Amino acid sequence: xxxxxxPSETLRSGLVVKLDPGxxxxxxxxxxxxxxxxxxxxxxxxxxxxxxxxxxxxxxRDAQLLHALxxxxxxxxxxTNHGDxxxxxxxxxxxxxxxxxxxxxxxxxxxKKHIDxxxxxxxxxxMQKGEHLKGGGLERIREIASKxxxxxxx
Amino acid sequence: xxxxxxPSETLRSGLVVKLDPGxxxxxxxxxxxxxxxxxxxxxxxxxxxxxxxxxxxxxxRDAQLLHALxxxxxxxxxxTNHGDxxxxxxxxxxxxxxxxxxxxxxxxxxxKKHIDxxxxxxxxxxMQKGEHLKGGGLERIREIASKxxxxxxx
Numbered sequence: 001x002x003x004x005x006x007p008s009e010t011l012r013s014g015l016v017v018k019l020d021p022g023x024x025x026x027x028x029x030x031x032x033x034x035x036x037x038x039x040x041x042x043x044x045x046x047x048x049x050x051x052x053x054x055x056x057x058x059x060x061r062d063a064q065l066l067h068a069l070x071x072x073x074x075x076x077x078x079x080t081n082h083g084d085x086x087x088x089x090x091x092x093x094x095x096x097x098x099x100x101x102x103x104x105x106x107x108x109x110x111x112k113k114h115i116d117x118x119x120x121x122x123x124x125x126x127m128q129k130g131e132h133l134k135g136g137g138l139e140r141i142r143e144i145a146s147k148x149x150x151x152x153x154x
Numbered sequence: 155x156x157x158x159x160x161p162s163e164t165l166r167s168g169l170v171v172k173l174d175p176g177x178x179x180x181x182x183x184x185x186x187x188x189x190x191x192x193x194x195x196x197x198x199x200x201x202x203x204x205x206x207x208x209x210x211x212x213x214x215r216d217a218q219l220l221h222a223l224x225x226x227x228x229x230x231x232x233x234t235n236h237g238d239x240x241x242x243x244x245x246x247x248x249x250x251x252x253x254x255x256x257x258x259x260x261x262x263x264x265x266k267k268h269i270d271x272x273x274x275x276x277x278x279x280x281m282q283k284g285e286h287l288k289g290g291g292l293e294r295i296r297e298i299a300s301k302x303x304x305x306x307x308x
């Protein structure tokens with residue numbers, strides 16, 4: 001897997017816009033969302049499923065930018081969100097831990113969204129240690145998630 | 155007046171976040187707005203006033219970022235927009251021509267907002283030549299403005 005920000009095959013072919021880290025940080029400060037969902041899930045031992053996700057939603061006219069973000073981070077998917085909106089979305093715990101967290105640790109967000117990123121990071125590091133599967137850990141995650149800013153519908 | 159992107163006195167004092175051009179481009183791709191207003195104005199020879207403006211609106215929790223943009227561009231004002239929103243706004247024709255246009259010419263936007271920027275630029279260059287004061291020029295500006303994307307209320 002190439003490093004985050006390294007030109008991918010798609011980028012080399014010139015089909016996808018090439019992005020630089022400064023631009024990505026600025027764009028995510030405006031348009032990105034770090035969210036931790038907690039859903040009831042009968043199959044899980046704890047009865048709950050913790051679902052962290054990183055998303056960027058855009059009008060479909062800027063679909064190319066979402067594909068450029070996907071190529072930049074080397075992970076995630078671009079899907080219809082609602083109406084004429086598309087979302088770039090990363091849900092894989094491994095990709096969030098190995099690609100999304102290190103990028104925003106190296107290139108910190110400048111808006112208050114940085115505080116949400118730090119909470120998101122804390123939840124992912126707890127999940128990495130399996131703490132979301134225990135009652136106390138789950139409660140702590142629920143508390144952290146409740147203090148994150150809601151992402152505005154676009 | 156310092157160059158766009160040069161550290162200002164405020165920046166040197168460490169009170170304002172220092173921004174880099176890549177971040178500014180990414181953030182404006184997400185949050186910026188290039189708008190050309192055309193208002194009825196009895197005092198003007200043509201009967202109309204053409205009002206181009208560049209704005210970035212944010213929740214008041216990110217007021218510091220708007221002040222950082224003001225310091226970065228070395229022009230504009232930060233004002234209440236509506237409710238808990240603030241706007242960084244540049245309306246001065248001189249500042250738009252000398253500071254905003256050259257920056258986005260050198261650091262092009264990556265989203266479809268770039269097309270709006272090009273229309274905005276065309277209107278400003280027409281105004282610089284006084285074409286907005288003539289019937290034909292005004293009609294052309296009205297046509298360009300009508301084809302620009304509306305900025306979404308935030």
